[in-house]
Amino acid sequence: MGSHLSEKLVMEGHEVICLDNFYTGSKANVAHLLSHPNFELLRHDVTFPLYVEVDQIYNLACPASPIHYQRDPVQTTKTSVHGAINMLGLAKRTNARILQASTSEVYGDPEVHPQEENYWGRVNPIGIRSCYDEGKRCAETLFFDYWRQNNTEIKVVRIFNTYGPRMHPADGRVVSNFLVQALMGQDLTIYGDGSQTRSFCFVDDLIDGMIKFMNLPAEITGPMNLGNPTEFTILELAEKIIQITNSNSKILMHPLPLDDPKQRKPDISLASTLIGWNPITDIESGLIKTMAYFENVIKESRK
Numbered sequence: 001m002g003s004h005l006s007e008k009l010v011m012e013g014h015e016v017i018c019l020d021n022f023y024t025g026s027k028a029n030v031a032h033l034l035s036h037p038n039f040e041l042l043r044h045d046v047t048f049p050l051y052v053e054v055d056q057i058y059n060l061a062c063p064a065s066p067i068h069y070q071r072d073p074v075q076t077t078k079t080s081v082h083g084a085i086n087m088l089g090l091a092k093r094t095n096a097r098i099l100q101a102s103t104s105e106v107y108g109d110p111e112v113h114p115q116e117e118n119y120w121g122r123v124n125p126i127g128i129r130s131c132y133d134e135g136k137r138c139a140e141t142l143f144f145d146y147w148r149q150n151n152t153e154i155k156v157v158r159i160f161n162t163y164g165p166r167m168h169p170a171d172g173r174v175v176s177n178f179l180v181q182a183l184m185g186q187d188l189t190i191y192g193d194g195s196q197t198r199s200f201c202f203v204d205d206l207i208d209g210m211i212k213f214m215n216l217p218a219e220i221t222g223p224m225n226l227g228n229p230t231e232f233t234i235l236e237l238a239e240k241i242i243q244i245t246n247s248n249s250k251i252l253m254h255p256l257p258l259d260d261p262k263q264r265k266p267d268i269s270l271a272s273t274l275i276g277w278n279p280i281t282d283i284e285s286g287l288i289k290t291m292a293y294f295e296n297v298i299k300e301s302r303k
């Protein structure tokens, strides 16, 4: 997501310092920006302080897929919590406005559908997803405490499942998994019986909402949901991907992982009221664009 955000900001004429420790990200995703005079790439880990001069900060640093954030769960919590402290410290020192890429995971396995921003969530504090969910919850707490204590200008967005080109092909998220499996002619693996639902937002729509929200008046802090409310079962998604890729792959069912939420759907009324935002990319067009990217990744890997 950060590469798409950087690209859009650079194209709008902003100067962008993009920092990444390349834990899940890749230089290749910003290679096309490296020669642009308004773009600078720094290898930096947000768990360490950073001293630069900026007027806006988008804090997106954090592995987002379960296989990546569960590989080193202590580092995941550190990235969210120490990362938030360091970036909020930078915002305080430079008087910059700061946006936190929070997540629908702060709602945990919710009892209310769709999830509105005033729902406090139902999160397991000691499970295998907690490093991510609780790390992001604590980051939100820190954002609101910096706002109350220091008048730091904050914006918190809660992002629901987002997909698109430049995803890591092996990051284990459902859209990338299914597309790669279908394109390679492998069977598609569904965890559970496929009846769990998700809503999928195309990355361009998400970035558009994020930038609009960042530039609202200071008194609007969020949290604000961003995501596509059109729900699909995982089984429907698998079937659609098999159809789009014209693949002969079959669908295989595996046991559901622990704490996997059964249903996820954003209520985006607030985004619609505040920034007039509604996702405009339907699942079919988004999947076709993402498929083209993965086709290229697979082709390159076979060279």
Ligand SMILES: NC(=O)c1ccc[n+]([C@@H]2O[C@H](COP(=O)([O-])OP(=O)(O)OC[C@H]3O[C@@H](n4cnc5c(N)ncnc54)[C@H](O)[C@@H]3O)[C@@H](O)[C@H]2O)c1
Pocket (backbone or CB within 6 Å): 001, 002, 019, 020, 021, 022, 023, 024, 025, 026, 044, 045, 046, 047, 059, 060, 061, 062, 063, 064, 065, 079, 083, 101, 102, 103, 104, 158, 159, 160, 161, 162, 163, 167, 168
């Ligand atoms: N994609 C989604 O569906 C989704 C949903 C909710 C929230 N989010 C949030 O949005 C942000 C971006 O997600 P994404 O989908 O692009 O994931 P991603 O894994 O592709 O990107 C995360 C980036 O953060 C970098 N990173 C990780 N730890 C770091 C550290 N300690 N210091 C510096 N950089 C670090 C990674 O190398 C990577 O480039 C994340 O904070 C994620 O939690 C994403």
